[in-house]
Each structure stands twice: as C-alpha cells, then as structure tokens.
Amino acid sequence: MTSPRVLHLAALILAVVLAAVTPLASTSTTAVASQQGAxxxxxxxxALxxxxxxxxxxVVAPGQTIRVTNRGVSAHTFTVREWGMDVPLPTLQTVxxxxxxxxxPGDQFTFFCSEPGHQALGQEGTVTIVAPEEVLAGQQPADAGASSERIVLETRDDFSWSLPSLEVVAGQFIEIRNPGVLEHHFVVDEWDINETISSGEVKLVQVPDSVAAGQQFLFYCSVPGHQAGGMEGTITVIAPADPASGSDPNPRRTEPNFDxxxxxxxxxxxGWSLVRxxxxxxxxxxxxxASAQIFxxxxxGATYVGPNGSRATILVLPFSATGVPSNQIVEAIVNVQVLMMADWETDLRDAGDISPPAGCDAANRAGGVTSVYTxxxxxxxxxxxxxxxxxxxxVEGAYAExxxxxxxxxxxTRLLERA
Structure with missing residues (x-):
C-alpha cells in the first residue's frame, strides 16, 4: 500500500507541474520558485x-512568494486544496x-491548517489573487526608511510588556503578540487605538502619519487591573533616516548584530547540528x-545537539549596565542562567578564580549535572x-575534550574568535 508520505509528495509534485514552477529545493527551507514573481x-x-x-x-499575485513560519511548538501545515498544496511547517523554520x-486576478481560495481540529478552531483565512501591478502599486517607496521595519511587542501575563519603551517613526507598524493565556488590550488614547489581543493572537497597528519627532505617548492595557499592575509603557517618536545623506539621525536605534x-x-x-x-x-x-532595564x-538564540547526546544553547541579549548597581546586574544574569539550567542540579558560582574568556569584560559561571542523564x-x-x-x-555533556x-x-571563546 502506498504510504501517506509518498502520496503527499506526489501531490506536491503534481501541484508544481501544474503551476509551472521549479521543484522544491533540498535545503532547510522549502522553496517553490517562480520567475514570474521575482x-x-x-x-x-x-502559524501561531x-x-x-x-x-x-x-492579497497576492501569481508568482509571488509567501513566507510561512511556524512560531509555535504544535504541528501546523499550510494547505490550499485547489493548489494541491499541503505543506508541513517545521517549528521555527520558514517555508x-x-x-x-x-x-x-479575482480568484479566491481558503488557506488553512490541515492538522486535526485546527481549521475548525479558526486556523483558516482567505487568499485573494490580484494583478502584479496592483501589488507593486501598493509598495512603499524605497526611501520610506525605518517606517517599513516592524516592531514586535509581546504581552505578558504578569502584567508587563516585552518592551517597556518603543521608538517609532510615523507610519511604522507595531506587531503585537499575545503568547500567554490571558486576554490583553493595546491602547494609545491619542491615536484612538484600542485593540484586543486574545491568547495566541497577533494584531498589527500603525503609527499615525501625523505624529512628529519628539512626541511621546503612553501605551497600556485597559483590562481592569492590568495597567495598575504595571502594564504600561512609553512610545517616543523619532525622525526617520535620511536616505539622501545615508545617515541615521537616531544612531541609538541601531541594535547590535546578534547573529x-x-x-x-x-x-x-x-557532529554538531542546529535544531532551533x-x-x-x-x-x-x-x-x-523580567530585567528589561538591563536586557x-x-x-x-540557538540550540545545537552534538556527539553522544551533548547539547549547547546560546542566547545573545542586548545588555545595558550603565547606572545599574552591580548586585542588580548579577541578579539579572543569574535569573536568566537559572531558566537555562532548569533541569540541572546546579552549583551557582562566579568562578572568580578563573579568568574570563579572552575578549569578555567579565564572566559569570555555573556548573552542575543534568538531572535525567547526569x-x-x-x-x-x-x-x-x-x-x-x-x-x-x-553546554550539557561535552564540547570536544x-x-x-x-x-x-x-x-x-569559539564564538568570539568567529565574530
């Protein structure tokens, strides 16, 4: 009997032939290429x-690329029956x-997740086909500057925001995500914005074009008790970059290159592999x-697995120690360490008798054993x-010797040498 996997692949190949697109690339990203939409x-x-x-x-044109990323941990697919397409979405990989x-132009289809029960629970949407000229006409001009960069803001169920302050330019989009279980609101009174973000939802709001550099606004959650619990922050409007001069009037907005x-x-x-x-x-x-002032x-971040069950996790955070007492810095660092070592029997220590790795201004260390495999x-x-x-x-297990x-x-040391 033909396996479901073989049938699935056959359906994908048939869809590719009918659509006159190139075959799937054998890389970590699934790609169906078309020259028409280059x-x-x-x-x-x-997928959330x-x-x-x-x-x-x-709203897309023939030949246009849709980049689909599974941001959750559950299995999801991107499915359009009429296209013969039912594509699995690996967690944190872009397809x-x-x-x-x-x-x-004018064709309409339903896209959905074919995992059992997901479509019935609301994981579906509509895709409308338009002419390529309509898509291009809707693009922002190339000199739109930072207004095309989307800011991601997450709600927290402890009545806080992932970012306590935002710097924006007129026309910029803010993407608000609710990864928790409680309902939250995003409110800016002066902009007449009051969005409800239920658990698992993502909403987009746009900074009004009428705002001016230097203005400040309060954003908050209007669910009773949330703002009083600390769920508010500040939005500061800044000037966009000047494409003619190539200079950025707001150099403080430049983030470190984490990657x-x-x-x-x-x-x-x-023997090492990247898994997430x-x-x-x-x-x-x-x-x-929790320590937004310091981080x-x-x-x-990234997680890797290596020989003999070894595992390495790297997390790179923006870091600000200016004007912060040293004991608060250490506490903030230890809090993150503890989260990364949740399954260890741990000996927290700063290893003051060991010099920091070359290139580090200071180092904090901890050692232990994993609880399950010791x-x-x-x-x-x-x-x-x-x-x-x-x-x-x-690092759990060994790295080299x-x-x-x-x-x-x-x-x-290896990361600093490479960077």
Missing amino acids: DLPPVDLD DPDRWSLSEL EIVVPAALQ RFLPDAETLGT TGDARAVVPDYDN PGQGR LPAGSTVCQLRSAGIAIFVT WSGIEAADQVV
Missing part, C-alpha cells in the same frame, strides 16, 4: 499556537511557497524579560559591555 515583495505569514494565523487575509502562476554570535553548526565542530533558532523565548520558553530586548553541565555568561551584548552559553564550565568557556 520582483514582487514576499508576504510573511506566521493555539491554532491561529498571524493574518486572516492574504517559502510561490503562488501558482496559472491563477487569475554574528550564532554560528553554523559546522563552526562548533564535527529564534528570539529568547524560542530557545528558552520560560524567558520573561532591553528579546535578543536571539551529564556534566556548565554555563558561562560573557559580558561585552562596550558592545552592549551579553552572551549566555550552556572539555566538559562543565570549561566546555562553556571554550564555546564562548
């Missing part, structure tokens, strides 16, 4: 838990799908950004104060 901007769509899409309506070239500290698996050595990447919550699910952002484990936090970065590394704290130190 000049069209891609459309981003996220529980059973939601980030957008319920898509690129090209709209079939044979479609005509240069997140290597390919080959950089760690033979994303922001802090993607690699440390319980991360709550003002979600940063980036593997040696180590954690090193490298503070790069001048760069505004803190690098958290944990090292284990424990020494293994974590060696990974930090």
Whole structure:
C-alpha cells in the first residue's frame, strides 16, 4: 500500500507541474520558485499556537512568494486544496511557497491548517489573487526608511510588556503578540487605538502619519487591573533616516548584530547540528524579560545537539549596565542562567578564580549535572559591555575534550574568535 508520505509528495509534485514552477529545493527551507514573481515583495505569514494565523487575509499575485513560519511548538501545515498544496511547517523554520502562476486576478481560495481540529478552531483565512501591478502599486517607496521595519511587542501575563519603551517613526507598524493565556488590550488614547489581543493572537497597528519627532505617548492595557499592575509603557517618536545623506539621525536605534554570535553548526565542530533558532523565548520558553532595564530586548538564540547526546544553547541579549548597581546586574544574569539550567542540579558560582574568556569584560559561571542523564553541565555568561551584548552559553555533556564550565568557556571563546 502506498504510504501517506509518498502520496503527499506526489501531490506536491503534481501541484508544481501544474503551476509551472521549479521543484522544491533540498535545503532547510522549502522553496517553490517562480520567475514570474521575482520582483514582487514576499508576504510573511506566521502559524501561531493555539491554532491561529498571524493574518486572516492574504492579497497576492501569481508568482509571488509567501513566507510561512511556524512560531509555535504544535504541528501546523499550510494547505490550499485547489493548489494541491499541503505543506508541513517545521517549528521555527520558514517555508517559502510561490503562488501558482496559472491563477487569475479575482480568484479566491481558503488557506488553512490541515492538522486535526485546527481549521475548525479558526486556523483558516482567505487568499485573494490580484494583478502584479496592483501589488507593486501598493509598495512603499524605497526611501520610506525605518517606517517599513516592524516592531514586535509581546504581552505578558504578569502584567508587563516585552518592551517597556518603543521608538517609532510615523507610519511604522507595531506587531503585537499575545503568547500567554490571558486576554490583553493595546491602547494609545491619542491615536484612538484600542485593540484586543486574545491568547495566541497577533494584531498589527500603525503609527499615525501625523505624529512628529519628539512626541511621546503612553501605551497600556485597559483590562481592569492590568495597567495598575504595571502594564504600561512609553512610545517616543523619532525622525526617520535620511536616505539622501545615508545617515541615521537616531544612531541609538541601531541594535547590535546578534547573529554574528550564532554560528553554523559546522563552526562548533564535527557532529554538531542546529535544531532551533529564534528570539529568547524560542530557545528558552520560560524567558520573561523580567530585567528589561538591563536586557532591553528579546535578543536571539540557538540550540545545537552534538556527539553522544551533548547539547549547547546560546542566547545573545542586548545588555545595558550603565547606572545599574552591580548586585542588580548579577541578579539579572543569574535569573536568566537559572531558566537555562532548569533541569540541572546546579552549583551557582562566579568562578572568580578563573579568568574570563579572552575578549569578555567579565564572566559569570555555573556548573552542575543534568538531572535525567547526569551529564556534566556548565554555563558561562560573557559580558561585552562596550558592545552592549551579553552572551549566555550552556553546554550539557561535552564540547570536544572539555566538559562543565570549561566546555562553556571554550564555546564562548569559539564564538568570539568567529565574530
């Protein structure tokens, strides 16, 4: 009997032939390529838990690329029956799908998740086909500057926001996500905005074009008791970059390049594989950004697996120690370490008798063993104060010939050499 996997692949191949697109590439990203839409901007769509899409309506042209990312931990698919398409969405991987070239403007289809029960719970939307000229006419001009950069803001069920303050330009989009279980609201009175964000939902709001640089606004959650519990923040309007001069009038908005500290698996050595990447919550699910003054952002992270069951996690956070007492810095660092070592029997120590890895302004360390397999484990936090970065590394098992704290130190050294 033909397996479901073979039937699934056959359906995909048939859809590709009918749509006159190139075959799927054998890379970590699934790509269905089409030359017709080469000049069209891609459309981003996220699959969210529980059973939601980030957008319920898509307007695309034949040949245009839809970039679909599973931001949750549950299994999801991107499915359009009429296209013969039912594509699995691996967690935290982006799948690129090209709209079939044979479609005509005015066609409408339903896209949904084919996992059992997901469509019935609301994980579906409408995709409308338009002419390529209509898509291009709706694009922002190339000199729109920072207004095309989307800010991601998350609600927290402890009555806080992932970012206590935002810097925006006129016309910029703010993407608000609710990864918790409580309902929250995003309110800016002066903009006449009051959005309800239920559990698992994502909403987009746009900064009014009428705002001026230097203005400040309060944003808050209007659910009774939430603002009083601390769920509010400040939005500051700044001037956009000047494309003619090539200069940015707001250099403080430049974020560190986190990705240069997140290597390919080959950089760690033979036998290592990258299994997950994303922001802090993607690699440390319980991360709550409780010390937003010291770590003002979600940063980036990655998890790798290596020989003999070894595992390494790297988390790179924006780091600000200016004007913060040293005991508060240590407490904030330890809080993140504890989250990354939740399954360890741990010996927290700063290893003051060991010099920091070369290149670190200071280092915080912890050692222990994993609770289940009793593997040696180590954690090193490298503070790069001048760069505004803190690098958290944990290693369970061995890295090359090292284990424990020494293994974590060696990974930090390797990252700094590569960067």
